[in-house]
């Protein structure tokens with residue numbers, strides 16, 4: 001059998017624990033995977049930001065995890081330049097093109113329960129006004145006056161005013177009436193906004209993180225002051241592994257998988273709110289850089305890293321290709337047309353879209369690969385790795401980097417070790 005060396009490029013300048021664990025785990029597994037006509041020997045390489053020959057640009061990487069490339073134009077230009085030679089985990093061109101309100105609209109059309117959302121032009125135009133290349137007498141006739149009060153009534157209160165290209169809760173403001181909306185809009189500055197009806201008094205806030213067809217639903221406490229506390233179940237309970245009933249779990253996973261496949265994103269997160277009446281409303285699902293760090297995810301962290309490794313192994317062992325600028329939207333809207341003609345239910349539509357998403361991710365082949373190509377040995381090796389000193393060092397380092405006050409660190413290291421211990425015990429029990 002032919003032995004082929006495969007390289008996975010790793011680019012993630014902002015998530016220390018995620019990238020270090022990913023590389024260390026792959027090195028620990030030291031994979032030699034037989035699949036099809038090849039045996040793949042897999043290693044990783046960090047992708048450095050450096051000059052490159054634009055005309056002769058080549059990459060030796062068979063897959064690249066390009067997390068955060070959209071924040072680094074030089075890096076991103078290299079990735080786009082070589083995108084046809086490799087498998088870029090995230091299609092950054094679509095992340096640039098598809099902002100939050102575009103995806104709200106598409107998913108609503110497909111039948112998802114997106115709250116009423118209005119897109120509103122930016123409040124502050126001074127950048128344009130002060131730009132000597134732009135003629136003010138030409139800009140303003142292009143703008144139509146609108147009545148914010150009317151929009152507020154249309155959407156209803158309470159509502160959220162948030163940037164169309166938001167992230168990290170920056171500029172997210174809750175408004176309870178027109179006066180608050182006006183004052184929030186006045187403060188919103190140079191970024192176009194979305195005004196979205198609030199889902200009030202929800203039963204559960206669920207954040208799903210997808211990696212290929214694998215979706216992890218996590219409980220999320222949006223009221224916690226610090227982002228590192230948001231995945232804690234409550235003050236006295238770190239985790240509730242089975243916190244959703246089967247039907248809701250299926251639904252939130254479907255929503256995330258469909259969105260990700262629709263846009264060609266292999267790694268993206270989706271936040272949904274479950275009401276007491278049982279409806280699932282997706283509210284935030286175009287996240288080019290989903291939070292994947294250990295200080296945030298703790299218990300969920302090893303599973304996300306494992307999902308990433310499984311998916312990257314599948315990509316390189318099957319020589320998977322991805323269409324650059326590609327999408328299958330006509331297939332989804334074809335299903336919708338049929339569904340409308342035949343009067344399908346929401347669930348029937350979701351099942352049909354999911355079938356398209358599974359075709360996109362080659363889910364069946366992926367599952368066979370996980371079962372036969374990786375086998376039980378994979379889970380065993382991962383469990384071993386997450387119990388090593390090497391991983392403990394990454395955990396400690398992550399905590400030291402994140403918590404800036406030295407006096408806080410020892411207690412935080414203890415806390416994260418014990419949270420990780422919960423996962424180790426659960427995983428040991430699961431594997432018998």
Ligand SMILES: Nc1ncnc2c1ncn2[C@@H]1O[C@H](COP(=O)(O)OP(=O)(O)OP(=O)(O)O)[C@@H](O)[C@H]1O
Nearest residue numbers: 160166167168169170172196197198199222283284
């Ligand atoms: N329609 C809504 N109904 C209820 N709560 C909402 C709604 N929209 C936003 N929120 C609240 O505001 C928070 C931030 O909003 P959103 O997730 O849209 O912004 P973001 O900047 O992308 O945040 P992040 O990057 O943390 O995901 C949500 O986590 C949620 O708690």
Ligand SMILES: [Mg+2]
Nearest residue numbers: 168169271284
């Ligand atoms: Mg969010």
